Amino acid sequence: MASAISANKAELLAIANAVASEKMIDKAIVIEAMEEAIQKSARNRYGAENDIRAKLDSLTGDLTLWRVVEVVEEVEDYFKQVDLKQAEKLQPGSKVGDFIVDPLPPVDLGRIDAQSAKQVIFQKVRDAERERQFEEFKDRAGEIITGVIKSVEFGHVIVNLGRAEGVIRRDQQIPREAARVGERVRALITKVERNNRGPQIFLSRAHPEFMKKLFAQEVPEIYDGIIEIKAAARDPGSRAKIGVISHDSSIDPVGACVGMKGSRVQAVVQELQGEKIDIIPWSEDTATFVVNALQPATVSRVVLDEEDGRIEVVVPDEQLSLAIGRRGQNVRLASQLTGHQIDIMTEEEASEKRSKEFAERSKMFEEELDVDETLSQLLVAEGFAELEEVAYVDLAELASIEGFDEELAEELQSRALEALERQEEAHRAVRRELGVEDALAEIPHLTEAMLVTLGKAGIKTLDDLADLATDELIAKKREAPRRRNNADGPPQRRPQREGDKGGVLGEYGLSEEQGNEIIMAARAHWFDDEEPAAAETREAADADSTQ
Numbered sequence: 001m002a003s004a005i006s007a008n009k010a011e012l013l014a015i016a017n018a019v020a021s022e023k024m025i026d027k028a029i030v031i032e033a034m035e036e037a038i039q040k041s042a043r044n045r046y047g048a049e050n051d052i053r054a055k056l057d058s059l060t061g062d063l064t065l066w067r068v069v070e071v072v073e074e075v076e077d078y079f080k081q082v083d084l085k086q087a088e089k090l091q092p093g094s095k096v097g098d099f100i101v102d103p104l105p106p107v108d109l110g111r112i113d114a115q116s117a118k119q120v121i122f123q124k125v126r127d128a129e130r131e132r133q134f135e136e137f138k139d140r141a142g143e144i145i146t147g148v149i150k151s152v153e154f155g156h157v158i159v160n161l162g163r164a165e166g167v168i169r170r171d172q173q174i175p176r177e178a179a180r181v182g183e184r185v186r187a188l189i190t191k192v193e194r195n196n197r198g199p200q201i202f203l204s205r206a207h208p209e210f211m212k213k214l215f216a217q218e219v220p221e222i223y224d225g226i227i228e229i230k231a232a233a234r235d236p237g238s239r240a241k242i243g244v245i246s247h248d249s250s251i252d253p254v255g256a257c258v259g260m261k262g263s264r265v266q267a268v269v270q271e272l273q274g275e276k277i278d279i280i281p282w283s284e285d286t287a288t289f290v291v292n293a294l295q296p297a298t299v300s301r302v303v304l305d306e307e308d309g310r311i312e313v314v315v316p317d318e319q320l321s322l323a324i325g326r327r328g329q330n331v332r333l334a335s336q337l338t339g340h341q342i343d344i345m346t347e348e349e350a351s352e353k354r355s356k357e358f359a360e361r362s363k364m365f366e367e368e369l370d371v372d373e374t375l376s377q378l379l380v381a382e383g384f385a386e387l388e389e390v391a392y393v394d395l396a397e398l399a400s401i402e403g404f405d406e407e408l409a410e411e412l413q414s415r416a417l418e419a420l421e422r423q424e425e426a427h428r429a430v431r432r433e434l435g436v437e438d439a440l441a442e443i444p445h446l447t448e449a450m451l452v453t454l455g456k457a458g459i460k461t462l463d464d465l466a467d468l469a470t471d472e473l474i475a476k477k478r479e480a481p482r483r484r485n486n487a488d489g490p491p492q493r494r495p496q497r498e499g500d501k502g503g504v505l506g507e508y509g510l511s512e513e514q515g516n517e518i519i520m521a522a523r524a525h526w527f528d529d530e531e532p533a534a535a536e537t538r539e540a541a542d543a544d545s546t547q
Helices: 002-006 009-023 027-046 084-090 111-137 208-218 253-258 260-271 286-293 317-324 326-338 347-368 373-381 387-392 395-399 406-434 438-442 448-456 462-466 470-474 512-546
Strands: 052-056 063-071 099-103 144-153 156-160 165-168 184-193 200-204 227-235 239-246 276-281 301-305 310-315 341-346
Touching: 027 052, 027 063, 027 111, 063 084, 084 099, 111 184, 144 165, 144 208, 156 184, 165 184, 184 208, 208 227, 208 239, 208 260, 227 253, 227 326, 239 253, 239 286, 239 326, 253 260, 253 276, 260 276, 276 286, 286 301, 286 310, 286 326, 310 317, 310 347, 317 326, 317 341, 326 341, 341 347, 347 373, 347 387, 347 406, 387 406, 395 406, 406 448, 438 448, 438 462, 462 512, 470 512
Parallel strands: 165 200, 239 276, 310 341
Antiparallel strands: 052 063, 063 099, 144 156, 144 184, 156 165, 184 200, 227 239, 301 310
């Protein structure tokens, strides 16, 4: 490129065309780079203080060099300004304030100038090439791309994609998969970022979307939109589950994905290094989908807890280890696939849990309502679990229970209301003992029990409550899924993580709207304090204006 600056005009154009073609960038960018290099070299020759411009004609190769100067009455900068007398010589009819062109003779660049120009051109071309690469890949996230492994650095695989390079980070590789330099590899483009050294193209072979795209390549019905993969979960290199649905009732989605003698699914399995794939019919009914997701285990019963987003699944004793899977893999993938927390328990465990809950609720009704054991058990058997349900249920519904009449129903509701009031009084006493101010009791949605919980958490004033974000107040606690160390051991829970603690009032099931109302009510006094201050400011301003 050093000869490019001193070359004749035909050679200049030839070099520009060759560079543009080789680097696959616009010829105008190369021409602009050459002009910038010539300008820099000319400033070195005539003085860096001059405003020197260069123009290289992209058709003829003619090079024009000139200096731009401003016409002023009194010259302060002799490099960039001229007076009217000098301006008249350069361009007759010039006026003060005009910018005129002072033609310069072509420069004969020396070795150092030519080297400097070469660096300018190379840098400009590199920048243009990086920008071209970014523009080419920036909208391709989510696509599968094929490349050649260039190197392995610190466990990360560098992939040559032709006109750019991508990286498969260690956590995005399939475990135990050998990466050999020179081998072809397919991966999913997950993210493309702009970087000073060129675009950063992040690839993945462990992402669930990679498996979905592979199925789309192998199953024409998925590519055509007849079959849709609604959900996918992976334990890369080991096992995966996908939930599929057909928009054509005549086509079986599972059979289409499996293919003749398993040909279609086997092609995906081979690409994923032998990863076992369970293909599951997707269903809008959560319980049905959970049952399907836990295949090959057989499920006896499903109990949904929509408030907590949890699902209890009861399986026969002999199916327990199969439902949980090796190291909890089956239930973990099913949980990821359905988007719900799944707890697995046997028939015996479920029976023990129901018996315990039945006894606890019966005892609570017996004590709080002052009724005999038979009556309390009858309430529990009818589905009542809380005092609030008895106190506020429609009277006719309570009276319709076999063995009840309207008089008994009224008495039970009266006792339930009295019990709730006693609990409220007890909580109020504890709350005041904790030092929680009465102003918090005026805030909507907050009960005395909630105020006790706030007090125990150190939130005792309006300002304490107002400083919280809504999530810090109401976010539900996320528990780790049940697991077993072995098929015969008792169910255990993983240790609670710091980020799973939930909000202060997470156990009370408040909605986001209610949480927002509580926080805004606690902050209302901030604005009340501002209004008098604003009024005082206005009064002071009015007083000044009258003086």
